[in-house]
Amino acid sequence: MARRAPFVLADVSVPAGTQKSVKIPAVRLYTDTPMDLHVEVFHGTKDGPVLLICAAVHGDELNGIDICRRLIKKLNPKRLEGTVMIVPIVNVFGFIHQTRYLPDRRDLNRCFPGSERGALGSRLAWLVYTELMTKATHIIDLHTGAIHRTNLPQIRCNITDPVALKMAEAFNVPVILHAKEREGTLRAEANALGISVIVYEAGEALRLESRPIKAGLLGVLNVMKELGMVQRRGIRTSFKPLMANNSQWVRNENDGLITNKVKLGSQVHKGDILGYSCSPHGDMEQPIRSPIEGLVIGMSKIPIANEGEALFHIAKFSDEDILEAGDIIDAFIEDYSKRQI
Structure with a gap:
């Protein structure tokens, strides 16, 4: 049997059964400091979905970053079917300044698909869109509430998309909310590409919270099992999520x-x-x-x-x-x- 072809991201080749850190040049600050988009790629030994898992599209939403950090330590590319791209920090500018927004006060999650020659937010959104989203078959976008707001762990998605609904049910947190798409969001543009997306919302900004992080990590692993990417014993919970329209x-x-x-x-x-x-x-x-x-x-x-x-x-x-x-x-x-x- 022929060996699976490498996965190529930003001209970096990731052989089957390996993990690589890929740094995609984003922009330079006015201090001439380079800013990279750091992507951890796990390329499995067998064909399967290409799952993009991203956090901190809003730079002050930290729970998703820790979910990604823990997930990176758990995945083994030799036991993986398909490919996983993990981006712990999408909005590197907001993360540095501990804020939701970009330096020009734009919300990155209203800038997709972006433009190669637009404003800062538009350029960063275009980089994520062209380099990552277009390569994915499924996306999990990790969020928290905005500053000074907290969210019960929940999944937001288009429940009329049967694949997204299965992902949401597998994630297994208390609430699945049918959420309308907002223009300019990562989810709206991914759906326009035919990519099934779920958004995990849990906790509040500028905090690391144990229960939302545990639920998020287990949820991502459950979705990977549902997609046939990992073979692992299912971890049972004693509840089924409620669905709200x-x-x-x-x-x-x-x-x-x-x-x-x-x-x-x-x-x-x-x-x-x-x-x-x-x-x-x-x-x-x-x-x-x-x-x-x-x-x-x-x-x-x-x-x-x-x-x-x-x-x-x-x-x-x-x-x-x-x-x-x-x-x-x-x-x-x-x-x-x-x-x-």
């Missing part, structure tokens, strides 16, 4: 101090009090109520808010599903509190 952010109707009455994973019914918006002078206390039946999957972490600021993100579920939600969240917490991965 839509979600809604609840915003503050009054500026003031915010006192929360719910937490991530709380079940809420329409009209339930989520918290109170309170005047710092003690003469006003307005309840913040849930407009829908569902599960709290995201929250602001700042106890002060101006009028109109988003405070609670609620995934909408049916009455039947919401009855199971508490047990699913409890099982998830129990599973990952003690699990060593």
Whole structure:
């Protein structure tokens, strides 16, 4: 049998059954310091999918970086079918400055597919698009909540894509959310190429959090098993994810101090009090109520808010599903509190 052909990335040849670190020149800073996109490539001995796993498209989202770091230590190219490209830090500029954005304040995840001769964000997006995304058959994009927001571990994807749905179910975190594509995002452009993508959201920016990292690492390995890339014993969990077709952010109707009455994973019914918006002078206390039946999957972490600021993100579920939600969240917490991965 003929040996599998090497995988070529940025003119670097990776032979079958080997691992290589590939540094793709990105841009130079105004100090003439070069900035590279660091890609860890695992090229298996047998044909199979080409899976791109990337983190820190927003530079301050650190949980995904640690998931990639741990995954790199676990993979063995000699026991791999297909090819894995791991990019722990996509937005190297934001990571250096501990910020979500690029130096020009653009959001990289609104710049895809980008342009070779555009602004900084557009150029970096074009590099990721042409060098990595076009070579992939499947993508896992790792995220957290934005600064001062936290997310319950969840998968966002297009559930009408059967391959993406299978990946989402295999990842196995409490919630799968059918999320509309936003123009300029990595996911939207990958889907336009016919590539199935799932986005993992868990935790908050500028933090390393044990449970979201464990769940993310196991989730990626579960997806690789589902795709036939690794042969490993399935790690069972005692829950199945809930699926939501839509979600809604609840915003503050009054500026003031915010006192929360719910937490991530709380079940809420329409009209339930989520918290109170309170005047710092003690003469006003307005309840913040849930407009829908569902599960709290995201929250602001700042106890002060101006009028109109988003405070609670609620995934909408049916009455039947919401009855199971508490047990699913409890099982998830129990599973990952003690699990060593």
